[in-house]
Amino acid sequence: MRFGNDMITFEEAVAYLKDMPRFTVKKNPADSRDLKWFLKKLGNPEKDLRIIHVAGTNGKGSVCAYMSSILHAAGYRTAVFTSPHLVDMRERFAVNGKMISEEAFLQVYCAVGDALQEANSVNPGVSLPGEEAAPEFVLNFYEYLFCMALLCFAEEKPDYCIIETGLGGRLDATNYVDNKLLTVITRISLDHVQYLGDTTAKIAAEKAGILRPGVPVVYLDGDVDASAVICRKASELGAPQIPVSKKDYTFLGFRKKYIDFSLRSEYYNYISLTLHTIARYQMENAALAVRAVEVLFRSTDTEENGGRLYAGAGCPAVEEIRQGILGCFWQGRMEEVLPEVYVDGAHNDDGIRAFLDTVEQDGCTEGRRLLFGVVADKDCRHMIQRVITSGLFDRIAFTHMRTARSLSLEELKGLLAAYPEDRFTMYTEADAAFREQLAGKAPGERLYIAGSLYLVGEIKESLDHDQF
Numbered sequence: 122m123r124f125g126n127d128m129i130t131f132e133e134a135v136a137y138l139k140d141m142p143r144f145t146v147k148k149n150p151a152d153s154r155d156l157k158w159f160l161k162k163l164g165n166p167e168k169d170l171r172i173i174h175v176a177g178t179n180g181k182g183s184v185c186a187y188m189s190s191i192l193h194a195a196g197y198r199t200a201v202f203t204s205p206h207l208v209d210m211r212e213r214f215a216v217n218g219k220m221i222s223e224e225a226f227l228q229v230y231c232a233v234g235d236a237l238q239e240a241n242s243v244n245p246g247v248s249l250p251g252e253e254a255a256p257e258f259v260l261n262f263y264e265y266l267f268c269m270a271l272l273c274f275a276e277e278k279p280d281y282c283i284i285e286t287g288l289g290g291r292l293d294a295t296n297y298v299d300n301k302l303l304t305v306i307t308r309i310s311l312d313h314v315q316y317l318g319d320t321t322a323k324i325a326a327e328k329a330g331i332l333r334p335g336v337p338v339v340y341l342d343g344d345v346d347a348s349a350v351i352c353r354k355a356s357e358l359g360a361p362q363i364p365v366s367k368k369d370y371t372f373l374g375f376r377k378k379y380i381d382f383s384l385r386s387e388y389y390n391y392i393s394l395t396l397h398t399i400a401r402y403q404m405e406n407a408a409l410a411v412r413a414v415e416v417l418f419r420s421t422d423t424e425e426n427g428g429r430l431y432a433g434a435g436c437p438a439v440e441e442i443r444q445g446i447l448g449c450f451w452q453g454r455m456e457e458v459l460p461e462v463y464v465d466g467a468h469n470d471d472g473i474r475a476f477l478d479t480v481e482q483d484g485c486t487e488g489r490r491l492l493f494g495v496v497a498d499k500d501c502r503h504m505i506q507r508v509i510t511s512g513l514f515d516r517i518a519f520t521h522m523r524t525a526r527s528l529s530l531e532e533l534k535g536l537l538a539a540y541p542e543d544r545f546t547m548y549t550e551a552d553a554a555f556r557e558q559l560a561g562k563a564p565g566e567r568l569y570i571a572g573s574l575y576l577v578g579e580i581k582e583s584l585d586h587d588q589f
């Protein structure tokens with residue numbers, strides 16, 4: 122593929138993107154050249170997309186996947202933009218549940234790059250007397266990928282485009298799109314507090330930044346303070362509010378590696394559903410997804426007819442909802458990668474609580490071991506305390522990861538100093554840690570891997586490259 126005057130390969134494009142800055146700041150606060158300006162340079166690829174926008178702390182990717190699967194089961198074409206990826210950067214771009222080809226990835230990568238070069242080639246550095254020269258317009262890693270996604274999806278012309286925020290909501294790159302059919306806010310808890318705030322109310326305010334006037338919002342009614350913020354913002358914008366809480370669904374039981382539960386539907390009373398997972402927290406995410414799809418197609422009778430809600434034309438039928446939920450796969454969330462080996466992307470304190478709740482009820486009688494890695498900017502102390510004091514694991518191994526964000530071994534040793542040394546082992550490399558823990562695992566014993574999506578990605582990459 123040609124990039125400017127040069128030929129470029131998929132591998133070279135990925136390497137270039139990995140080297141891009143994760144965050145950028147405007148050099149000139151008065152500069153009007155922001156991402157909305159650049160999207161116009163791209164021809165506003167988002168203008169004809171029918172967008173469902175998803176924000177939250179935990180569960181965003183799962184909700185996106187469940188919604189896409191339900192819509193696909195009902196015969197609709199879907200496109201989904203999520204983050205992060207685990208192994209392959211193309212995981213972020215999915216059309217009808219499948220990541221895009223290397224060729225498609227490279228095509229939109231070059232298109233964004235060419236537009237960026239063109240945007241900076243028009244009178245670069247030139248200014249009128251008494252004015253400062255316009256700084257070079259740059260995109261960070263996430264903005265570049267988001268622009269690629271919009272170009273790709275504009276070409277694919279899906280019926281529905283589901284977009285997950287990267288960080289927060291109000292200031293997120295994905296929030297530059299306005300033509301939203303629906304917004305969804307998943308579970309809100311403390312994470313990225315250095316950027317979003319140190320209370321759930323402050324974080325909710327950032328997430329609620331994705332709301333738009335008159336556009337319905339489906340949200341998890343879990344944290345009281347977060348819900349109050351969302352409701353207040355929605356009321357200000359005249360956005361219909363549709364809460365989902367634990368009272369809307371009921372756990373019915375485990376069936377081998379499946380979960381049966383019932384959900385109160387807006388149109389079909391209570392419906393029975395089955396999840397292909399052992400993760401009980403996915404009931405919450407599936408419930409949000411089903412409700413979001415129902416709201417997407419809801420219609421209202423006239424006041425003369427009582428103003429009742431009903432399923433509008435094209436709304437997925439019960440069997441299509443069941444098929445979509447059962448057939449959904451979202452990697453890295455209680456995913457069994459080898460027999461009795463599970464990886465889970467729990468990467469904050471709330472996620473670890475949900476992870477441990479699932480482990481506690483897994484029915485394993487032959488013992489458990491845990492491989493744990495965490496990045497330094499998380500609530501490491503509480504996360505580590507939870508896994509050590511849970512009493513659920515016979516052996517716990519801690520590892521450093523390749524990412525620069527990984528908690529250092531020195532910091533890890535400091536956090537572990539309060540616990541008996543015979544409770545755990547430490548490794549400098551995740552791959553070596555995984556191999557040793559796998560080799561030491563007794564028949565029937567279960568190995569869990571959690572603490573960071575970076576760790577999950579490294580383990581899955583090892584599995585892709587080697588035979589176990």
